Amino acid sequence: MAGYTRQDDSNKIANGNVIDADDFDAEYNALEAGFNASTGHKHDGTAGEGAPITKVGPGQDLIVSGTALTPKTTNSLDLGTAAVQYKNAWFDGTVDTDALTVSENATVGGTLGVTGIITATGGVTGNVTGNVTGNVTGNVTGTVSDVSNHDTDDISEGSTNQYFTTARARSSVSATGSLSYNSGTGVISFTQGNTDTVAEGTTNLYYTDARAIAAANAAITDGLSFVDAGGDGSLTYSAGTITYTGPSAAETRAHFSGGTGVTYSSGQFSIGQAVGTSSNVTFNNAIVNGNLTVNGTTTTVNSNDVNIGDATLTLNSDETGTPSQDAGITIERGTSANKSFHWDESEDEWSVFGERIKAGTFEGNLTGNATTATTLQTARTITLTGDVSGSVSFNGGSSVSITATVADDSHNHTISNIDGLQTEIDTKAELAGSGSQAFSASTLNATTVDLGDWTVTESSGTLYFATGGTNKMKLDSSGNLTVVGDVTAYGTI
Numbered sequence: 001m002a003g004y005t006r007q008d009d010s011n012k013i014a015n016g017n018v019i020d021a022d023d024f025d026a027e028y029n030a031l032e033a034g035f036n037a038s039t040g041h042k043h044d045g046t047a048g049e050g051a052p053i054t055k056v057g058p059g060q061d062l063i064v065s066g067t068a069l070t071p072k073t074t075n076s077l078d079l080g081t082a083a084v085q086y087k088n089a090w091f092d093g094t095v096d097t098d099a100l101t102v103s104e105n106a107t108v109g110g111t112l113g114v115t116g117i118i119t120a121t122g123g124v125t126g127n128v129t130g131n132v133t134g135n136v137t138g139n140v141t142g143t144v145s146d147v148s149n150h151d152t153d154d155i156s157e158g159s160t161n162q163y164f165t166t167a168r169a170r171s172s173v174s175a176t177g178s179l180s181y182n183s184g185t186g187v188i189s190f191t192q193g194n195t196d197t198v199a200e201g202t203t204n205l206y207y208t209d210a211r212a213i214a215a216a217n218a219a220i221t222d223g224l225s226f227v228d229a230g231g232d233g234s235l236t237y238s239a240g241t242i243t244y245t246g247p248s249a250a251e252t253r254a255h256f257s258g259g260t261g262v263t264y265s266s267g268q269f270s271i272g273q274a275v276g277t278s279s280n281v282t283f284n285n286a287i288v289n290g291n292l293t294v295n296g297t298t299t300t301v302n303s304n305d306v307n308i309g310d311a312t313l314t315l316n317s318d319e320t321g322t323p324s325q326d327a328g329i330t331i332e333r334g335t336s337a338n339k340s341f342h343w344d345e346s347e348d349e350w351s352v353f354g355e356r357i358k359a360g361t362f363e364g365n366l367t368g369n370a371t372t373a374t375t376l377q378t379a380r381t382i383t384l385t386g387d388v389s390g391s392v393s394f395n396g397g398s399s400v401s402i403t404a405t406v407a408d409d410s411h412n413h414t415i416s417n418i419d420g421l422q423t424e425i426d427t428k429a430e431l432a433g434s435g436s437q438a439f440s441a442s443t444l445n446a447t448t449v450d451l452g453d454w455t456v457t458e459s460s461g462t463l464y465f466a467t468g469g470t471n472k473m474k475l476d477s478s479g480n481l482t483v484v485g486d487v488t489a490y491g492t493i
Helices: 021-034 166-171 209-223 249-253 422-428
Strands: 062-064 069-071 179-182 187-190 234-238 241-245 263-265 268-270 327-331 339-344 349-351 357-359 380-384 388-394 400-406 429-431 448-450 454-459 462-467 470-475 481-483
Touching: 357 481
Parallel strands: 400 429
Antiparallel strands: 062 069, 179 187, 234 241, 263 268, 327 339, 339 349, 380 388, 388 400, 448 454, 454 462, 462 470, 470 481
């Protein structure tokens, strides 16, 4: 925070201390100065100011980035209101909107291209290219469907499509035979008379309304029959009127029925639960043949077994820059502490947080001690000191050579039979003296071997390796090795 410096630099304000009012007063004064209107917090991203604020509003509805000012969701925010409006706006680019309403005059400096229809209730002034419906003042190129504000006096007559005149129309009409024509009045007369002067025949009778109705009624009544074939609705005829009654709601609903998982009743389909976009929906088994995208922040799987067909499971898949987050798997253990297998990004290594790893076989480079290795990278020679002098040589494979001499005969010296070394001990170990003081390695046995800082103890078929009285490693009868700390291996184990 700009201008703020912690005043309590000696931790006077702490539990158990006597706190003077001056200590609080100085701290509050420093906070007030830090929030001062001219020197306070600016959130501009510089040191001490904090990161810039990119999301504002009661629900963080407005998002500001380096290239865009956007709402959190589409079609959710207005720019101004009908009561409180912005003054002017300038855009150097394209303005894309679903609908545009201009309450006052609009000036277009360039070309106004419209792929739809322009409707101008007040008319259009200027040159227009395209189809026009409405009043236009100016030159028009294209088809004009309404020129009500013009007349033929405003438009010159062409050589082919000439204007209409009464004289031209009357002069183009003529009559022959029983018809006579007066080009002065435009009247055509039938000089032979009308039906009043022409006798009616016996077959082709004159038309009358009464005859037409009577003939229609007779034809419909006698020549038509109405058969109900079992379909919906009905057709009736009465006094010259044919009436069709459409299917009723009951007849229409009778053709619908429910299917698998769907019920139908009184014109309504249902599936037993709400399935709106905001509903919580529960299904038994679901198979998704396409992609499944979950946009929520938490995905919970309550099943006991989860089968995933993919051979690779990717965590932290939305990381696109320099990695900064640890990732891994955490086991929920109820009332006991959880256990994790994590990739530690800061250490650039896998971590089980100090827990032991038990494995039948481990392959990799080794740092530290390997108590059950069948092959070492290089041969080893161990020098024996104290009551027993000599050496133990290991060739790095399966051969061990022991040369040992016991310094006196006043103690019992026991060497356990480990990994087939008894025969070698029988031939190499000697005890000073003879007779009752002599011993054979085949009679030696021990449950604990003291190696100084380390002890090796056998219990119920399991070897325990301890230092400082604390077990650090164990080897059971099945060959499983359990180590408290890390295991670093070189070569093959």
